[in-house]
Amino acid sequence: MTGKSVWEEFFDPLTLVESSECPPREGVPAVAVREKAFVPTEIVLLFRLAGMSVMHIWGGTAGNWGRRPVDLDEMEIMVVACKTGEPLEGDGARSS
DSSP states (O other), X not given: OOHHHHHTTSEETXXXXXXXXXXXXXXXXXXEEEEEOOOHXXXXXXXXXXXXEEEEEEEOOTTOOOSSOOOTTOSOEEEEEEEOSOXXXXXXXXXX
C-alpha cells in the first residue's frame, strides 16, 4: 500500500482494510469488496477462539510457500494448527 492508497481511501491503515469494487463476472455490475489483513498475533488469537493451537506460522505468497519466517511484504501466510479444545462461546461463535 502507498500513501496515495490511504489518501484516496482505498486502504485504511488503522483497520488494515482495503476497499474496492469488482464485478463478479463480465457484464455484471461491480460489487463492493472489503479485504481485511491480519497480523500473525491476531491470527493466533482467532485460532485460540476457534479452539485451536497454532504450532507454526510461515511465509507464503502465491506459489512461494515455505517453512520460513513471514516477510514484511507477504500477501498470504501459512498456519499449521491443531484442535486443542472447543470454540469459545459468544460474539458469533458456535454454540453446542
